[in-house]
Amino acid sequence: MSTESTTAASNSKPGCSVSLPEPATTQTVALWQVHPRDNVLIALRAIAQGEVLPAPYQHLTALEEIPAGHKVAIADLAQGAEVRKYGFAIGATTQVVKAGSHIHSHNTATNLSGELAYNYSGCQATELDYPADLPTEFMGYRRKNGKVGTRNELWIINTVGCVNRAATRIAAEANKRLAAAGILNTDSVQTSIDGVFAYTHPFGCSQLGDDLAHTRTILAGLIQHPNAGAVLVVGLGCENNQLAKLLEASPGVDSSRIRSFNAQQVEDEVEEGIAAVEELLALMAQDQRTACPVSELVFGMKCGGSDGLSGLTANPLVGQVADLAAGAGGKVILTETPEMFGAEQVFMARARNEAVFNDIVKLVNGFKQYFIDNNQPVYENPSPGNKAGGLTTLEEKSLGAIQKGGSAIVEQVIQYGELASVPGLTLLEGPGNDAVSSTALTAAGATLLLFTTGRGTPLGFPVPTVKISSNSNLAARKPMWIDYDAGAMLLPGVDSQQFSKEFFRYLLQVASGQYTRNEKSDNKEIALWKNGVTL
Numbered sequence: 133m134s135t136e137s138t139t140a141a142s143n144s145k146p147g148c149s150v151s152l153p154e155p156a157t158t159q160t161v162a163l164w165q166v167h168p169r170d171n172v173l174i175a176l177r178a179i180a181q182g183e184v185l186p187a188p189y190q191h192l193t194a195l196e197e198i199p200a201g202h203k204v205a206i207a208d209l210a211q212g213a214e215v216r217k218y219g220f221a222i223g224a225t226t227q228v229v230k231a232g233s234h235i236h237s238h239n240t241a242t243n244l245s246g247e248l249a250y251n252y253s254g255c256q257a258t259e260l261d262y263p264a265d266l267p268t269e270f271m272g273y274r275r276k277n278g279k280v281g282t283r284n285e286l287w288i289i290n291t292v293g294c295v296n297r298a299a300t301r302i303a304a305e306a307n308k309r310l311a312a313a314g315i316l317n318t319d320s321v322q323t324s325i326d327g328v329f330a331y332t333h334p335f336g337c338s339q340l341g342d343d344l345a346h347t348r349t350i351l352a353g354l355i356q357h358p359n360a361g362a363v364l365v366v367g368l369g370c371e372n373n374q375l376a377k378l379l380e381a382s383p384g385v386d387s388s389r390i391r392s393f394n395a396q397q398v399e400d401e402v403e404e405g406i407a408a409v410e411e412l413l414a415l416m417a418q419d420q421r422t423a424c425p426v427s428e429l430v431f432g433m434k435c436g437g438s439d440g441l442s443g444l445t446a447n448p449l450v451g452q453v454a455d456l457a458a459g460a461g462g463k464v465i466l467t468e469t470p471e472m473f474g475a476e477q478v479f480m481a482r483a484r485n486e487a488v489f490n491d492i493v494k495l496v497n498g499f500k501q502y503f504i505d506n507n508q509p510v511y512e513n514p515s516p517g518n519k520a521g522g523l524t525t526l527e528e529k530s531l532g533a534i535q536k537g538g539s540a541i542v543e544q545v546i547q548y549g550e551l552a553s554v555p556g557l558t559l560l561e562g563p564g565n566d567a568v569s570s571t572a573l574t575a576a577g578a579t580l581l582l583f584t585t586g587r588g589t590p591l592g593f594p595v596p597t598v599k600i601s602s603n604s605n606l607a608a609r610k611p612m613w614i615d616y617d618a619g620a621m622l623l624p625g626v627d628s629q630q631f632s633k634e635f636f637r638y639l640l641q642v643a644s645g646q647y648t649r650n651e652k653s654d655n656k657e658i659a660l661w662k663n664g665v666t667l
Contacts, residue, residue, distance in 0.1 A: 167219035172203040195232040201440025201522030203235040222528035242525040252489045257482035257541045260459035271421040271644035276386040280428035281358035282579045282643045286328045288364045292336030292371035299330035302405035331658045336373035343664025349549025352381035353575025362389040362412035369396030427461035432578030433536040436566035439586025440522025443532015446584035446602040446618035452632035454538035467562035469499040474527035491545035567659030592650025
């Protein structure tokens with residue numbers, strides 16, 4: 133059942149709030165009305181056909197089975213009636229629906245179609261404060277250019293897929309030597325070096341125009357990343373993504389911490405790479421963690437494998453972190469542009485000024501045009517896994533997904549491959565694909581990724597990737613994937629504000645060196661957005 137107390141994610145605009153369920157006398161609450169204006173409830177456990185609904189809906193009986201995470205109607209709905217969740221319409225019924233019925237794809241469809249016109253009406257969000265009872269510092273690596281990393285790793289970046297295997301062999305041999313020498317940071321050995329990692333990809337050759345530019349800018353963002361205490365860049369020599377051009381696109385890096393060569397110009401590229409890595413590791417061995425203000429953190433917010441609870445537990449929890457980070461003067465980056473469709477006006481109402489508002493309009497309509505140009509439906513987004521988890525329409529998915537942005541003012545909109553440059557909330561152009569968007573967040577400067585999931589995934593990326601489950605069942609089934617259980621927010625008597633503060637304290641521990649599941653499992657990779665012509 134709903135209450136009038138809301139999470140921090142609800143302060144941005146009436147109608148997009150998430151209300152926590154009232155404390156229950158049993159271990160779990162059965163049904164949840166997210167917003168008082170909703171005409172559906174969310175099943176927090178499977179509801180059997182014929183089961184009488186709990187108070188205050190005991191006058192209703194489930195007319196069919198309602199799977200966990202799915203929706204049940206609490207009023208009779210005519211064909212074409214609005215279905216409301218989060219206080220917003222998430223679609224319309226395609227047939228008459230009786231109270232107690234399962235609401236899903238078989239009887240509900242999207243209301244969205246085509247591009248929309250938007251009107252600026254000023255910023256409706258307010259400035260945020262950082263609570264006095266939270267730490268103001270973490271232990272990070274201050275780089276020569278002033279940026280702060282949460283890890284001290286050596287990254288190997290290749291210009292082209294042709295040298296992928298050479299890059300991975302260099303990394304494997306370097307890590308083998310580090311481990312043998314006892315200077316690789318592990319659970320039992322504490323040093324200043326967190327490892328050598330090769331981030332390979334299949335691109336860089338036969339690319340043209342914007343497609344080549346996308347590859348180059350993402351790789352340049354990785355080269356400049358503060359979690360990389362040093363970088364080895366390996367080229368081939370004849371590729372379109374020329375080594376010299378890539379280095380030119382990476383300004384502001386410490387030149388003493390960069391080594392590079394083209395494999396065609398050396399006798400043995402693996403031995404050449406290992407020699408370069410050993411030089412760089414000798415420099416990195418002198419690096420030490422120092423106290424840094426929370427304002428130096430850069431959070432990347434991502435959801436993947438979402439279910440019907442993602443927008444109710446894990447995403448609002450991450451949204452509260454966004455608000456805490458913004459209040460502290462830190463940076464928060466949100467991407468997955470298609471998962472803003474149907475909820476974009478919430479962000480537009482929080483634009484710092486009209487220029488940012490216009491940038492959001494351009495971001496959203498530009499991505500819609502990308503779908504149209506490729507003859508794809510604009511509003512067909514929920515995946516089979518999303519639908520199995522209870523998400524019916526793109527509006528529903530988007531309204532849940534944007535909870536990750538909290539209630540912070542939108543300060544900036546950046547294009548794919550650009551760096552976030554101002555404190556507060558930044559919207560980043562990018563697709564919803566987990567690997568592509570998470571890589572884009574990293575290249576934009578994120579030093580921690582907060583990845584919410586209801587279905588689960590082992591994916592991880594170059595920076596610590598904190599996996600947050602929307603439900604406790606996933607956390608129990610996949611402890612090797614999940615770092616934090618947001619499903620615990622549904623336990624009786626849980627205070628959402630205190631829960632979010634404890635989570636933030638945990639994140640500061642991660643930023644200070646505590647390894648995440650993806651790091652312990654060595655699930656670290658990148659993916660680039662391929663959207664152009666290949667020769």
